[in-house]
Amino acid sequence: MPEWMKWTAPAAAVVSLTSAAHAVQYLTVAQAQKLAFPSAAQFVEVQAGRAWKAESGGKVIGLFVFDHVIGKHLYIDYTVALDPAGRVLRVDILQYRESYGGEVRQASWLAQFVGKTSASPLTVDQDIRNISGATLSSHHVTEGVKRILATFGHGIR
Amino acid sequence: MVIRDRACARTRRPFLSVTAADRPPGLNRSTATVATLLAAVSLLAIDVGSAQAAEDQPAKQQISNEALLKKLDAMEQRIKMLESELKRRPPAPATAAPSRTPAPRGPYADAVPAPTAAAADKAPPAAEAAPGVSEPARKPILGLADSPVAGLSIGAYGEFFFGAQQNSAAGGQWQNGFDARRMVLLPTYQITDNIIFNAEIEFEHAGSGFDNDDKLHGTAEIEQLWVDFKIIDQFNWRAPGIDLVPIGWINQHHEPTEFYSVLRPELYNGLIPSTWKVPGSSVYGTLTDGVKYQVMVSASNEDFGDSFDNRTDAKTVPPPGTAYFPGIDGLNALGFSNPPLGDFSQLTNNIAVSGRLDVSPAFAPGLAGSVSAYYSPNTTPRGAHDDMGNFLGNSSLAVFDAEFRYRVPNTGFEFRGEYVEAIFGNPANLRANNDSDPTNNVGKTMWGASGEIAYHVPLGTILNSSWEAVPFYRYTIEDLQTGGFAGTDVNAPTGAGQLQFHNVGVAVFPSPKLVLKGTYQKVINKDPAGANSDSVLGGVGFLF
Numbered sequence: 001m002p003e004w005m006k007w008t009a010p011a012a013a014v015v016s017l018t019s020a021a022h023a024v025q026y027l028t029v030a031q032a033q034k035l036a037f038p039s040a041a042q043f044v045e046v047q048a049g050r051a052w053k054a055e056s057g058g059k060v061i062g063l064f065v066f067d068h069v070i071g072k073h074l075y076i077d078y079t080v081a082l083d084p085a086g087r088v089l090r091v092d093i094l095q096y097r098e099s100y101g102g103e104v105r106q107a108s109w110l111a112q113f114v115g116k117t118s119a120s121p122l123t124v125d126q127d128i129r130n131i132s133g134a135t136l137s138s139h140h141v142t143e144g145v146k147r148i149l150a151t152f153g154h155g156i157r
Numbered sequence: 158m159v160i161r162d163r164a165c166a167r168t169r170r171p172f173l174s175v176t177a178a179d180r181p182p183g184l185n186r187s188t189a190t191v192a193t194l195l196a197a198v199s200l201l202a203i204d205v206g207s208a209q210a211a212e213d214q215p216a217k218q219q220i221s222n223e224a225l226l227k228k229l230d231a232m233e234q235r236i237k238m239l240e241s242e243l244k245r246r247p248p249a250p251a252t253a254a255p256s257r258t259p260a261p262r263g264p265y266a267d268a269v270p271a272p273t274a275a276a277a278d279k280a281p282p283a284a285e286a287a288p289g290v291s292e293p294a295r296k297p298i299l300g301l302a303d304s305p306v307a308g309l310s311i312g313a314y315g316e317f318f319f320g321a322q323q324n325s326a327a328g329g330q331w332q333n334g335f336d337a338r339r340m341v342l343l344p345t346y347q348i349t350d351n352i353i354f355n356a357e358i359e360f361e362h363a364g365s366g367f368d369n370d371d372k373l374h375g376t377a378e379i380e381q382l383w384v385d386f387k388i389i390d391q392f393n394w395r396a397p398g399i400d401l402v403p404i405g406w407i408n409q410h411h412e413p414t415e416f417y418s419v420l421r422p423e424l425y426n427g428l429i430p431s432t433w434k435v436p437g438s439s440v441y442g443t444l445t446d447g448v449k450y451q452v453m454v455s456a457s458n459e460d461f462g463d464s465f466d467n468r469t470d471a472k473t474v475p476p477p478g479t480a481y482f483p484g485i486d487g488l489n490a491l492g493f494s495n496p497p498l499g500d501f502s503q504l505t506n507n508i509a510v511s512g513r514l515d516v517s518p519a520f521a522p523g524l525a526g527s528v529s530a531y532y533s534p535n536t537t538p539r540g541a542h543d544d545m546g547n548f549l550g551n552s553s554l555a556v557f558d559a560e561f562r563y564r565v566p567n568t569g570f571e572f573r574g575e576y577v578e579a580i581f582g583n584p585a586n587l588r589a590n591n592d593s594d595p596t597n598n599v600g601k602t603m604w605g606a607s608g609e610i611a612y613h614v615p616l617g618t619i620l621n622s623s624w625e626a627v628p629f630y631r632y633t634i635e636d637l638q639t640g641g642f643a644g645t646d647v648n649a650p651t652g653a654g655q656l657q658f659h660n661v662g663v664a665v666f667p668s669p670k671l672v673l674k675g676t677y678q679k680v681i682n683k684d685p686a687g688a689n690s691d692s693v694l695g696g697v698g699f700l701f
Contacts, residue, residue, distance in 0.1 A: 025350075026390065072312065073310045073312050073343065073345040074310070074345060074347055074353070095350065097347065097350060097353060097387070098353070099353065099355065099385050099393075099395075099441075100409070100410070102443065102449075103447075103517060103525075105443075105446075106446055106447055106517065106519065107446055107519065108446075108447070108519035108522060123623065124669070125613055125615070125625065126615070129522060129523055129564065129566065130564060131517075131525075132406075132410075132415070132525055132562045132564070133406075133410050133415070133525070135414065135415075135669050136669060136670070136700070139669050
C-alpha cells in the first residue's frame with residue numbers, strides 16, 4: 001500500500017464514522033424560515049409541516065412553503081418563500097440526497113426564482129437556466145416552484 | 158361522526174379498538190391507538206353527560222351523582238395521562254400517509270401532492286410530510302407506483318440506433334443495421350438519508366444468448382456499484398465498488414440525453430475509454446458554491462487487450478512465446494486497457510489516482526467546466542513480454558482533460574469544447590510497440606480536441622410536453638500516433654491513427670427524459686485506404 005494511503009485511509013475512516021450521525025441537511029425548516037423572513041415574529045402553521053404564514057406586528061408578511069420533488073431518483077427538499085402578493089422572495093434547498101446534480105443548490109441558480117409569480121413561464125431554457133449534468137434536478141425543482149406558485153401564488157387572504 | 162355513531166361503535170367493535178380504516182392518515186399504529194383511547198374516553202364522558210341529563214328517568218338513575226363525579230375525575234386523570242403520552246411520542250412518520258389530494262398531473266408530478274388551491278387558510282390535513290423526516294416508503298419504483306421496498310427506486314436509461322454505416326471491413330460498403338446498444342437499470346436504495354446505494358445494471362446489444370435462434374451476442378454487466386456515505390457537504394465517501402473514473406464530462410454523464418450525437422463523442426471512444434469503469438473508492442464534495450471535487454483511487458488500467466480467458470491462473474499474461482493483444486495501441490488508444498472488474502483477475506498490483514475539479518462560476522451564468530487527470534505508475538501487466546520472449550518493464554500512464562460547456566444566457570446558443578491528452582512514461586515497454594505489428598505503434602503521447610456548437614429551438618407544447626430541437630455540429634481531431642516511438646517493432650504507421658470527425662445532426666427532446674436523434678458522421682484519417690467509417694444514424698435515448 002502506498003505510504004500516503006496508510007495515512008489518509010484511517011483518517012478518512014475516522015471522519016466517516018464520527019460524522020455518520022450528522023445529516024447532510026443544509027438548512028432546517030426553521031433556519032430557512034429565518035433566512036426568508038428575518039423580521040417575522042412568528043410563523044403560523046396553516047398546513048401541517050407544509051405551509052406557514054410569516055407574521056410580524058400582527059400582520060402577515062408572507063407565506064413559507066416546504067415541499068420536495070424527485071431529483072433523478074431521490075427527493076430534494078426545498079422551500080419557497082412568497083410575499084403577500086404571491087411573488088417568490090426566496091428558494092432554498094434544504095436537503096439534496098443524490099450523488100450527482102447538486103448544482104441546483106447554487107445560490108446564483110436559485111436566485112433566478114426571485115420575483116417569479118404564478119404568471120411567469122418558469123420553464124427551463126426559457127426563464128430558468130438548465131444545468132448540464134443536473135438536467136432532471138433543475139427541471140424538477142423548477143416544476144416544483146411552479147406548482148407551489150400555482151397553489152399559493154394568488155396572494156394571501 | 159364518532160358521537161353520532163357511538164352506540165353502533167360500542168356494539169360492533171371491541172372497546173378501545175381501532176381498525177385500519179378508522180385510522181387517520183399519517184398516524185402509525187401506536188399513535189392511532191393512543192388517539193383512539195382519547196376518543197373512546199371522550200365518548201364515554203359524553204355518554205355519562207347524557208345520563209346526567211336524564212334525571213327524570215328513574216329507571217336509568219342507577220349511578221349516583223357522587224359516583225359520577227368520581228368517575229369523571231378518574232377519566233380526567235386518564236385523559237391527562239394519555240395526552241402526556243401523546244406528547245412524548247415522536248411525530249408520526251409521513252410514510253404511512255396516503256395522499257388525500259389528487260396527484261398533480263404532468264411529467265414531474267411524482268413528488269409531493271400539491272395542496273388544493275387556497276388551502277393556506279384551511280385546516281391542515283391530519284398528516285402531511287414533516288420537514289426533515291425521511292419518507293422512504295413513498296419512493297417510486299419505475300416512476301409508476303410507490304416502491305414495494307421502502308427506500309428503493311429503480312430508474313433506467315438506454316439508447317438504440319438504426320441507420321446505415323460504412324463497414325471498413327467490407328471495403329467501406331454501406332450497410333443498414335440496428336443496434337439495441339444499451340438498456341441500463343439504475344437501482345438506488347436509500348439506506349438512510351446519509352447512506353445511499355447505487356448501481357447500474359447494463360445490458361448491451363440486447364443481452365446475451367446461447368442458442369442459435371437467440372441471435373444475441375451482447376453482454377450483461379455491472380457498470381456501477383457503490384455505496385455513498387454522505388457526511389458533510391465538503392467531504393463524502395464513496396466506499397470501494399465499481400465506479401467511473403472522474404475524468405472528462407461524458408464519462409460520468411454518459412446518458413444519451415447529455416449529448417446530441419447518436420454515438421458518444423469521439424474523444425470518449427478510446428482516448429478516454431468510456432465507459433471507463435474501475436474498481437475504486439473516492440471522496441468528493443463541494444468546496445464552495447460552484448466548485449466541486451472528486452478524488453479516486455482505483456485499480457490501474459493494464460496493457461492487456463486480449464481475451465479474458467488468456468489470463469493465466471497465475472494472473473499473468475500468456476507466457477513468452479504466446480502472442481497477445483495490447484490494451485493500449487495507436488489505433489484504439491486506451492480502448493482495451495480497462496481493468497477487469499471481477500474474480501481477482503487484475504494483472505497488476507498498481508493503484509491509480511484520479512481526480513477532477515468542476516467549476517460553474519456564478520459570475521458567468523450558463524458556463525460550466527472541469528479539469529481532471531488520471532495517473533497510474535505502471536500499466537505493464539505481470540509477465541508482459543515482446544514477441545521475442547523479452548519481458549517488458551514499467552510504463553506509467555497519465556491522462557489530462559479540460560472541458561467546458563457554455564449555454565449562452567437568453568439565447569439558444571450552446572458551445573462545448575474539450576482537450577484530452579495521454580502521456581506514456583516509457584513507450585518502449587508498451588505491448589503495441591513490441592507485438593510485431595508495425596501499424597499500431599504508440600508514440601510518447603496521444604491527444605484529441607473537439608469543439609461543438611448547438612442551438613436550442615423550442616418547439617412548443619406537443620402531446621402535453623414541451624419539445625425542443627437542438628441542431629448541432631461537432632468537429633473532433635485526434636492524433637493517436639505521435640512521435641517518440643520506441644520498441645522492438647518496425648515503426649510503419651499507416652496514418653490511421655490521425656483522425657478527424659465531422660458530426661452534424663439534430664437532437665429532438667420531447668422531454669428532458671427522452672431524445673430522438675439523427676446524425677451524419679464523416680470520418681477522415683491519413684490512411685491511404687481511407688477511414689471507410691462514415692455513418693447516417695438515427696437514435697432514441699431515454700433517461701428516467
